[in-house]
Amino acid sequence: MAFTFFILNSLNSHGALVHPHPHTLSLFLHQIHLLLSSLSLLSSSPSRSSHHPLSLSHPQTILRIRTPPSKPPRQTRPYNHSPHSLSSRHFHRRSISGPPGPRSKRRRFLQPPRIPPTSKIINSNQHNINSAFYGPTWRLLRRNLTSQILHPARVRSFSGTRKWVLDTLIRSLKSESETKESVKIIEHLQYAMFCLLVFMCFGERLDERQIRGVENVQRRLLVNFNKFNVLNLVPRVSRILYRKRWEELLQIRKEMEEVLIPLIRARKKVKEDRDRNADHDEGEDKVQNADHEDEGVVSYVDTLFDLELPEEKRKLDEGELVSVTTEFLNAGTDSTATALEWIMANLVKYPHIQERVFEEIKEVMGNKRGQDNNNKEVKEEDLNKLPYLKAVILEGLRRHPPGHFLLPHAVSEDVVLNGYLVPKNGTINVMVAEMGWDPKVWENPMEFKPERFLRSEGEEVFDITGSKEIKMMPFGVGRRICPGYNLAMLHLEYFVANLVWNFEWKAANGIVDLSEKLEFTVVMANPLQWVKINVDGAAKTNDSLISCGGVIRDNNGSWILGFTRSLGSGSALLAEIWGILLDITKGLDRGFGNIIIESDSLAAVHLVNKECNPDHPLRDIITKIHRLMSQAQNVKVVHVYREANRLANALASYASSMSDRESIFENVPNFCNHIFSEDFRKVCFPRRVSSQAFC
Structure with missing residues (x-):
């Protein structure tokens, strides 16, 4: 009986198979199922990818979701496509079956899924490129970005x-590096990229503050956006x-608007002043600002001021400009x-690769690392x-x-893809990492081997856009490919x-952990x-009971772990001394070197830093x-x-007031939250010192 039920539910009116999927779940159970499924997919370690459940079963999976009963009956299904069950042909017309239409059938996959209420707060009701429906507004915003800011001449x-x-x-x-034993590079990289993008967006070199x-x-x-997802479940409740x-x-x-609107208004004034100067008589001398070398740069926000939304017949308001x-x-x-x-982590882990990159740069630059102040930059050309x-x-x-x-897509009508039915409003996503780790396409895929991308003489450069063949797609493919992929490749x-030309990179503790x-x-x-551990002991004078924490x-001073022990x-x-012993133990248990x-x-x-008397x-x-040290x-x-x-x-x-022998605090406990806040803000406290200390 169960077998017959499975067969009947595996076929449909199109004669195509339905993806393997769990039974439809109730309103609250499906949220739990989807959450657990997402976590298992996203947290899977690359070192365990060969054991990934998706690589052992169907290349596509489906989760059927019943929408809240307050809305009309409808089912949306998120499909996760794993490596090379889809090749480049699946993104072209001949691989898609369904009712004929006057336009390209590929457009059935171009729409974003239904946008939840929390996202509409951030994107001003879908007035940005990622969330806009495929249509005039999306084309206007994307065309403006690609032609005005991401055009090669503008990038230069x-x-x-x-x-x-x-x-x-x-x-x-x-x-x-001169003041610390090691450097946490990600913070410097994030700040550098943000400086660059802020200038490209607003045309000003802002100060650090x-x-x-x-x-x-x-x-x-x-960091916090995922925790707002719960608000999308029956929003009114x-x-x-x-x-x-x-x-x-x-x-x-509100804070986004408070920070960005002044920058938008300031740039608008600059643009208006520049336009007025451009309208002066040709014979009139123009005022030159020698102190501002970036005065003539066209920023992204400059290109947005004059855009007119084709369907609404109006310009973008300040809130939409913020989005x-x-x-x-x-x-x-x-x-x-x-x-x-x-x-950079892989260049540190594999020094021979880093050395080969350096030698290649050296052949072009014709100088040794850091010896010529005029030759420290590897130029874009x-x-x-x-x-x-x-x-x-x-x-x-x-x-x-x-x-x-990738960013999810939704289909506008029932479509048969690779022999499986994708129903109307089904949400589709592509598992980019699994595609790049597919052993059927890549030899020893978990190894870091740049040589696989070196082309022989006469061989075409690897096509990262997937226009001819899709072997990996970090930027997506098709009409909704990331418009900034060329800029990203340039920056990388x-x-x-x-970084390789100016520094020799080594791991501070000799180990590079590539877990994700x-x-x-x-x-x-x-x-x-580096991690910093503060330790202290406490003793009760009346009964000699001791504890440590x-x-x-x-x-950066951010909390990692707290502990107490009686x-x-x-x-x-x-x-x-016990506190120091426990500190080192817990630091090593966490993998800190x-x-x-x-x-x-x-x-x-x-006592710890000097030789201890045997007695x-x-x-x-x-x-x-x-021994632990x-x-x-x-x-x-x-x-x-x-x-x-x-x-x-x-x-x-x-700890001295608690009966528990040991307590672990993954987050800041309430009883010391104010102290942690003062420490994090580097609040200073006076210290009484005897006058004899200055004699």
Whole structure:
């Protein structure tokens, strides 16, 4: 009976198979199922890709979703397509069957899926390129971007700005490398890319304070946006149940406007002044601004002021300009910075590849790294002479695409694709990472081998647009391919070349961890960095009970882990030493190779950093600490004043009042939230010092 039911439900009126899928789920159960499915897809490690469930079953899967009963009966189905069940022919007319139509049948796949209410807040009711329906508005916005900003001639006009951003990046990397043992490169890359995109968007070289202001708002939107998805489930109800979350979304939108509208208005005034000057008599001398070399640059927002929406017969309002410029900033920052980090990580992991890139650059530049101040930049016109560099970039995009999925598409009518029915309003996505890791297409796909992209004499350059053959598609393909793919390739080649030319890159702890985690893009789960651990002990004077506590933070001061532990009876010094032992243990358990431990006990710091007397009562525990320290690449135990150790002290004091032997805090606990906030904001506290200390 069950077998007969399966057969009947596997065929349809088109005579095509229906994708394998679970049964239709209820309103709340389908949300749980979809969430778990998404997490399993997105969190799968590349090292385990050969065991990915999708590679063991059907190349396409479907999740049937029942919409809320308050709306007309309708079913939408998200299809996830894995590697090379679809080839280039599936994106052309001859592979698609269905009722004949006057226009190209490929257009059935061009629409975005239904936009949820939270997204409409950010994109001003679908007034940007990614969310707009395929039609006049979408064509207007995309054509404006590609012809006005991404045209090769216009891209070249920003070469001076790229050089300025490169110089800023190199200075910041050199400065930090001189004061720290290691450098967390992703933060520098994100800031550099954001500086560049802000200039291209608004035509002004803003100071660091202004750039950080814009960046912080955009970062807050990207990091927090997924948590607003719950508001899309029966919006009228969820807005009441999750009122604070709804208010937070509206506050982010308000902050976006507060930051970007002044920049938009300032640029509009510049454009109006420039237009008035252009209308002066030809014989009149024009005023030249020698102090502003970028005065004649046309920015992205300049091109938006005069656009008229064809269907609404009006220009974009300020809110819509905020949405379009936000899309431009976010699309070109995180994805490029993430790709740069992955490529640099592989160059560090495989020094012979880094050396080959350097030697290729050296042949073109004709000088040694860093010896000629006038020859430190690999110029844009030199990039076409560096085929191995281009191969490294392509291999980085294949092996570590910043996004493992493309933006979703929806079909406008029932379509049979590759023998399977895609029903009307079905949502389709392509699993980009799986396509680049397909062993049927790529030999040893999990290896980083740039040589696979080196072409023989007379062989065509690899087509990353997929117009002839689709072997990988980090930028998508077809009409909705990322319009900025040429700009992204230029930025990747330019910055990788100059980072290799100006620095020799090595792992601080000798290990490069290529495991992944999902943020806005798929980033390195463990970027190279130092972590700082504050530790403290506490003792009750009445019964000699002791405890310890510690907090692990990254080099930005962000919370990673907190812990407390009750130790029974003992001395205050024993509590401090136990705290250091637990600190190192938990740091190593988390995979950190570079650790700084700060303690306000000078006696404990001296005991750990110096040879311990064989007769010392704490000899055994000190020996354990030294053994653990030898397992890490770098461990420093340093003394700080108690005022700088308030957070660890609060954790240790909390442990002394609790019955639990040990507690772990993945997030900042409420009882020390105010202290963490003051630490993070670097609030200073006075310290009383005896006058004899100055004698």
